[in-house]
Amino acid sequence: MDAHEAIVIGGGIGGLAAALALHRQGIPVTVHERASSLEPVGAGLALAPNALRSLDRLGVGERLRGLATPHPAIGLRHPSGRWLARTDTASFEAFFGDTIAAVARAEVIAALVDALPAGAVRTDSPAALVTPGSTTEPAVVRTPDGERSATLVVAADGIRSATRGLLFPRHPGPRYSGFTTWRTIVTPARRPEAVGEIWGRGRLVGAFLLADGRVYVYGAALTPARERAADGDEKAELLRRYGTWCAPVPQLLALAEPERVLRHDVWDLADPLPAYHRGRVALLGDAAHAMCPFQGQGACQAIEDAVVLASPLTPDTDPAATLPAYTAARLPRTTAIVTGSRRVGDLVALHTPATTFLRTTALTLAGLLPARTLLGRSAATYNWQPPALDATA
Template sequence: MPSASPSAPQPAAHPALVLGGGIGGLAAALALHRRGIPVTVHERAASLEPVGAGLALAPNALRALDLLGVGARLRALAVRHPAVGLRRPSGRWLARTDTDAVQRHFGDPVLAVARAELIAALVDALPPGTVRTGSPAALADPGDAATPALVETVDGPVPASLVVAADGIRSAARSDLFPRHPGPRYSGFTTWRTVIDSPDRPPAAVGEIWGRGALAGIVPLAAGRVYVYAAALAPAGQRAADGDEHAELLRRYGSWCAPLPELLSRTDASRVLRHDVWELTDPLPAFHRGRVALLGDAAHAMSPFQGQGACQAIEDAVVLAAAMPPRRSGSDPVSALPGYSAARLPRTSRIVAGSRSISRLVAVRSGPGTLLRDTALALAGRLPDRFLLDRSAPTYTWQPPTIPDRRN
């Protein structure tokens, strides 16, 4: 009887694979790299040209970015404005906050940057070749303590000791890991975002304007640009009848207070982005299974009304990397994933719920309801800054764990 042929040797497991090259995936890759863990990012898009216009980096995220070595680069892009606030469409102020007070209270400002600038900072800090664009990858097996995870790539299946699923709100990895979870739900809001490159003059008033079931925001960016965003209640999937979202913005917001109409009139119609807002209102049972860690929108997609979506993804990245054992210790990364879930799930669940609470205030549409809401906001706006800022303290005062730099 012929002897059985020996089985083919199995390839060694890759230390870490990241699925998704957005902010969360790139931050995770950089955090793992600084931890001394070789990492590859698989991004299905042909380039990392960001989808989006601008975003807010709150003090909690800035501390994490400092830990990753890119905070100073982003702070250099800061545009100082003496005050930000909240107005009605008529222009009447409901509340204003001294921006210096935010920095004094938390040690850092809330910094507005173009999404492209954050993406570039993260990519430039990674070793060349870390990010593979045009490289779709899918989780085939989450693995367990005894076997590696398996990821299908364009080059074939790749075993991995750790898989970071940063594949967004429609995460295929999340669906595979938790098939009974209901997934994202529509928030009731649709959003528009754009950047105006050359306004006639810097906006004299910045911050948000709240109307009936709608808001708009004006944020200065570096190089004289202005980020404008808006949100409004609308059925899921609804779009401008003629496909002209710029005209839709003017129709909805063109009669609101200055400088919003002027800014919108100068907007390049081709750069207006519209997206519906979906959120994970039902927390996941965990942010991991087997050797897979969920991160960012894949784990805790939230409405944008606290400006914490990207911030929480960056927090996820540094907490995950800090939990990883040193490569030379002989410990298995799989043992650290329950601690990652335990650290991140309660905090992100609270922030998701907080963003949803703010969305309910924005959603008020009736005349009496709007009057009651605006009166309450105006009364709160008369309180000293420290009382208002203390409401943000549970979010903004977060401190990142230490990540020893073991790149050498």
């Protein structure tokens, strides 16, 4: 077969991370994104230590750490403002050897794109898998320029992945989690002192500091699928749901620009796929393991995928031979995190006075445990170490 060329379908964080990982391994790669822009509006992202180590392999970790604003403490509160659990960031960093970097999604995308060769990312360029290929035949992808052959196709085409449907037509696909989410970025006159998450009856809201005085605000609540604010004003809907909660929530929401409030229902792949590859195609990120956002690991796991997928490849390696190992490495880990995220969602979903009282009591008691005990519960997720790429070996 001719020299290796990779095609990435989807220009989100996972697709761009995969493209950069492949580029660092010396493999020519093109990203096809159907949208006209890569700039997400109003969205933030928490990069946990496992993702930051992976971004170090891609050469952009320090850039993104430099954009993060230090938080004196992170924790969980009741809507009244009472702290249920709180951890200072110094203890977190000492335990895990790194921080959680809260940054705008646009900044992550810019860091990845800037590290790629000019012309590697094509917007307004929808691509679709025609055939997945085999050990002896290339995969074929239909692009605006016609059909193209590739020795590797990375399907990072999201939770509604057409590629996944083609590879595994009998899989039931994503299920509605019961939650909808809102996200926006605001710029208050004064930065809030209390940040983190607040849990109420069947809903939560969170706030994290970003660079340049901005604050990322997000909410999640139990709602029927596809329900939207009656007048289309999602800012008003946020104020209706959270306007009486403790400061700084009402003050931050009052600053939101209605047109910059994103609302999306949460669907996840509760049923694991049988594999994350077929032929010469690898599924990555939400296309492979869409998860609820309650552990903040969706994008982090996509970045991990990218490094694991690319690490065994060189210009002389046949990708078809390495894909079974990619599935073997990624499927058990991501399945466990999908399950864990759904379980946290089950706790958030509690909404009767009795069940929320019991949850608050349990969280308060847990908050009295030593910091090492609390942090240790996240060790399996955050302590993950990425394999080396040639550029970082």
